[in-house]
Each structure stands twice: as C-alpha cells, then as structure tokens.
Amino acid sequence: MERSRSSLKAVCDAGPIIHLDELGVLYLIEDFQEILLCPAVIKEVQTKRPTLFEKINPPFVVLPHAFPTDQTLIAMCRALSLDTGEHEALALMERDPAAIFLTDDSAARMVAERMGYKVHGTIGILLRSIRRNQLNPKEVLGLLDSLPQRCSLFIKPSLLDEIKLRVKDEFHL
Numbered sequence: 782m783e784r785s786r787s788s789l790k791a792v793c794d795a796g797p798i799i800h801l802d803e804l805g806v807l808y809l810i811e812d813f814q815e816i817l818l819c820p821a822v823i824k825e826v827q828t829k830r831p832t833l834f835e836k837i838n839p840p841f842v843v844l845p846h847a848f849p850t851d852q853t854l855i856a857m858c859r860a861l862s863l864d865t866g867e868h869e870a871l872a873l874m875e876r877d878p879a880a881i882f883l884t885d886d887s888a889a890r891m892v893a894e895r896m897g898y899k900v901h902g903t904i905g906i907l908l909r910s911i912r913r914n915q916l917n918p919k920e921v922l923g924l925l926d927s928l929p930q931r932c933s934l935f936i937k938p939s940l941l942d943e944i945k946l947r948v949k950d951e952f953h954l
C-alpha cells in the first residue's frame with residue numbers, strides 16, 4: 782500500500798536522523814513534504830553516521846548557513862549554549878515557522894517551544910508513525926522496548942516507561 786506524503790514541512794536537527802537510523806526506521810521521516818537541513822546538521826550526521834545519506838532518499842532540502850535574526854531567539858540560543866546545528870536549524874524555523882522542528886535536544890526544544898514552534902523528537906516520530914499507518918502499535922512498542930540498547934538517545938527510564946504504558950493503554954496491548 783503506497784502511503785501519501787504529509788503536507789507538512791520539517792526542519793530537522795541531527796538527533797532524530799541519527800537516532801531513527803540507529804533504530805533502523807529512518808524511512809519514517811520520508812513522508813514529510815520537505816525536510817529542511819542546514820550544513821551544520823549535515824556535518825554532524827556525517828560525523829556520526831558516515832554512510833547514512835548514501836542509503837536513504839528522504840525529501841531533504843539542504844539550505845545555506847542560516848543565522849537567527851530575532852533578538853529573543855539569539856539570546857536564548859546563546860544563554861543555553863546551543864551548538865551550531867541547533868542554532869542554524871532554529872534560524873530555518875524562524876524563516877518557516879509553520880514547519881515542525883525535529884530535535885532530541887531538550888534545550889533546543891525549550892527554545893523552539895518558547896518561540897511558538899511545533900516540536901517533535903524521535904519518540905514523537907515513532908508515535909506519529911502509528912497515526913500515519915507506517916508502523917502498528919506493537920511495532921512501535923517493540924522499538925520503544927529496544928531503544929536503550931539500540932539507540933544513543935538519552936531518555937529517562939521513567940519517562941520511557943510512561944510512554945510505553947500510554948501506547949499499551951491507548952491501543953489495548
């Protein structure tokens with residue numbers, strides 16, 4: 782069954798790309814209309830997953846280096862010492878605020894939410910895959926169970942347990 786592509790654009794930080802690849806489900810982001818990336822994110826992904834861009838074909842659009850112009854955004858990026866990739870990705874969000882910001886960095890998430898941007902991380906993408914009929918709830922639960930062993934994403938065990946319980950309750954597993 783061919784799935785329709787979402788009408789949503791995303792701006793992606795390196796974390797979700799790396800973590801979804803570690804889990805073997807990077808294809809879950811292929812249904813976005815476009816995934817905007819900045820050079821610093823590309824560099825970080827290539828450093829940690831050197832062959833990743835050779836094996837997938839998501840709708841990546843690489844844009845030139847970007848720098849925030851909003852003074853509040855600049856101040857928050859500095860105050861929280863965000864790295865170059867997050868800084869540039871947030872600058873892309875500033876240009877396209879209707880996009881979804883994909884990040885697993887808690888400080889970048891906090892800045893994005895403060896700026897009014899919609900934010901998802903690796904866990905959100907896994908949960909979204911159920912709604913998009915990419916994975917079924919049992920498959921997502923299996924990925925969540927294996928996450929600590931297969932993935933470099935840091936998540937508190939208690940939060941991961943809460944998320945798994947929600948999936949089990951919602952889908953009667």
